[in-house]
Amino acid sequence: MEPIKESGYTREYPYEDISNQENFKSLKKRKNKFILGVSIFFLVAYLTLPILTSYTTILNTPVIGDISLVWIYSLLLFVMTWTLCMIYVSKANGFDKEAEKIKEDAQNEVIK
Numbered sequence: 313m314e315p316i317k318e319s320g321y322t323r324e325y326p327y328e329d330i331s332n333q334e335n336f337k338s339l340k341k342r343k344n345k346f347i348l349g350v351s352i353f354f355l356v357a358y359l360t361l362p363i364l365t366s367y368t369t370i371l372n373t374p375v376i377g378d379i380s381l382v383w384i385y386s387l388l389l390f391v392m393t394w395t396l397c398m399i400y401v402s403k404a405n406g407f408d409k410e411a412e413k414i415k416e417d418a419q420n421e422v423i424k
Contacts, residue, residue, distance in 0.1 A: 330418045339414065343407050350396055357392055361385055 330336050361382075364371050371382040 326418055326421075329421075330414060333414065333418075335410075336414050339407065339410050346403055350400060354392070354396060358389060361389065 361371075364385075365382060371380060371385060373381050375381060375384060
């Protein structure tokens with residue numbers, strides 16, 4: 313079967329057919345759920361610092377000498393950011409592999 317020609321370029325994948333497949337919808341749903349969850353977690357953790365420092369004195373509590381909870385919380389925000397970044401990259405690689413498999417399956421269907 314010939315590749316689909318549209319507007320002067322060749323399209324190798326039947327995007328409309330792929331977007332209607334259950335495995336594509338499942339992938340998209342899982343990806344969006346993951347991204348939303350990580351984004352909400354990050355924003356809540358990140359915005360908690362200015363809220364706690366502005367409206368409470370709880371983070372002024374000394375832990376080790378002159379080091380207070382605000383310093384520890386701030387350091388943990390950096391650790392959290394790097395950790396979330398590594399988790400995201402790992403999950404994104406998995407999502408990309410699944411997307412490639414879906415595209416290959418669709419392309420094989422076009423060839424048949």
